[in-house]
Amino acid sequence: MRIGQGSDLHLLEEVYGEGSGLWLGGTLIACNLRAEAHSDGDVLLHACTDAILGSVAAGDIGRLFPDTAEENRNRKSSDFLTEALIIATSKGYSPLNIDTTIHLQQPKLAAHIPDIVNSLAHIMRLPTTAVNVKAKTGEKVGPIGEGLAISAEAVVLMSRQNFAATESNDIIT
Ligand code: MG
Numbered sequence: 770m771r772i773g774q775g776s777d778l779h780l781l782e783e784v785y786g787e788g789s790g791l792w793l794g795g796t797l798i799a800c801n802l803r804a805e806a807h808s809d810g811d812v813l814l815h816a817c818t819d820a821i822l823g824s825v826a827a828g829d830i831g832r833l834f835p836d837t838a839e840e841n842r843n844r845k846s847s848d849f850l851t852e853a854l855i856i857a858t859s860k861g862y863s864p865l866n867i868d869t870t871i872h873l874q875q876p877k878l879a880a881h882i883p884d885i886v887n888s889l890a891h892i893m894r895l896p897t898t899a900v901n902v903k904a905k906t907g908e909k910v911g912p913i914g915e916g917l918a919i920s921a922e923a924v925v926l927m928s929r930q931n932f933a934a935t936e937s938n939d940i941i942t
Contacts, residue, residue, distance in 0.1 A: 770865075770926060770927065770928055770929070771824045771825065771862060771926075771927045772824060772924065772925070772926055772927070773819075773820040773821055773822070773823035773824025773825070773924070773925045773927065774819075774820055774823055774922075774923070774924050774925075775815070775816040775817060775818065775819025775820035775821075775822075775823060775830075775922070775923045775925075776816050776819070776920065776921065776922045776923070777812045777813075777815035777816045777819065777830075777920060777921055778812065778912075778918055778919070778920035778921075779804035779805055779806050779810050779812050779918065779919055779920075780804070780805045780917060780918050781802050781803070781804060781805070781916060781917060781918055781919055782802070782803055782805055783801055783802060783803075784801060784802065784803040785801050788803060789801050789802065789803055790802075790803065791803070791804060791810075791873075791919065792804070792809045792810060792811035792814075792846065793811060793812070793813045793871060793878070793881070793885050794811070794813045794814060794885035794886070794888045794889035794892075794902065795811065795814060795845075795846070795847045795888040795889060795891070795892050796881070796884045796885055796887075796888040798876065798878070798881050800875075800876045802876075804919055806836075807836035807841060807842055807843075808834075808836075808841060808842075808843065808844045808845070808846050808849070809843065809844070809845055809846050810846075811846035811847075812871070812919050812920060812921040813869060813871055813885070813889070813902070813921045813923070814846035814847060814849065814850050814889075814892070815830055815846060815849065815921070816869065816921040816922055816923040817850055817867060817869065817889065817893070817923045817925070818830045818846070818849045818850045818852075818853045819923070820867065820923040820924060820925040821850065821853040821854055821856075821857050821864065821925055821927075822853050822856065822857075824857065824862060824925055824926075824927040825856065825857045825860045825862055825927070827853070827856050827857070827860070830849055830853075833849070833852065833853075834849050834852075847892045850892055850893070851892065854893065854894075857927065858930070861929055861930050862927040862928065862929060862930065863927065863928060863930055864893055864895060864899070864925050864926070864927055864928075865899065865926045865927065865928045866895070866899040866900070866901075866925070866926055867889070867893065867895070867899065867900055867901070867923055867924070867925040867926075868901045868903075868923070868924050868925075869889075869900075869901065869902050869903065869921060869922065869923040869924075870902075870903045870904070870905060870921065870922045870923075871902065871903070871904045871905070871919070871920075871921045872904075872905050872906075872907060872913045872919065872920045872921065872922075873904065873905075873906065873907075873913065873919045873920075874906050874907050874909065874913055874914050874915070874916045875906075875916060877904075878904035879904065882902050882904065885902050886900050886901070886902050889902065
C-alpha cells in the first residue's frame with residue numbers, strides 16, 4: 770500500500786455569461802465565477818492528480834503538464850488525472866479510495882456534492898463508495914473566505930496490483 774497527498778489553489782474572477790462556472794471534479798457548477806487557470810481550472814482534479822502522482826513518487830502536475838506548454842492551454846483536467854492514473858498503473862498501483870476537501874466561500878456546494886462524487890468516481894474508475902468530497906467555507910476570512918480563491922486537498926490510498934501484469938518494478942514495498 771502507498772499513500773499520496775495533493776493540494777491546489779486558484780484565484781477566482783467574476784464572469785457573467787459565456788465562460789462562467791467552476792469546474793469541480795469534472796462537473797461544471799453554474800455560478801458567476803471562474804477559476805483563473807491555463808487549463809479549465811479544476812482545483813479538485815488538480816489536487817487528485819498530485820495525490821496520485823505523489824503516491825508513486827512521480828513528481829507533480831506542474832512538472833508533467835507545464836502551464837507554459839501550449840498543448841495544455843484550456844485542456845480538460847480529467848486528462849491530467851487520467852494520465853496520472855496511467856503512470857501509477859505502469860508502476861503497479863491503483864487507487865483504493867480517495868478523500869478530498871474543497872475550500873470555497875460561495876456558492877454553497879452541498880447540493881452539488883453527489884454530482885461531483887459521481888464525476889470524480891467515473892474518471893478514477895472507482896465506486897462512489899470509495900470517493901469522498903467535503904466542502905468548507907473560509908468563514909469569511911483570508912483569501913478563501915473573502916471569495917478571492919478556491920482550493921482543494923486530496924489524500925489517496927493505493928494498492929498494489931498483480932505484479933506480473935505491470936510494466937515496471939521500480940517501486941519496492
Ligand atoms: Mg491547478
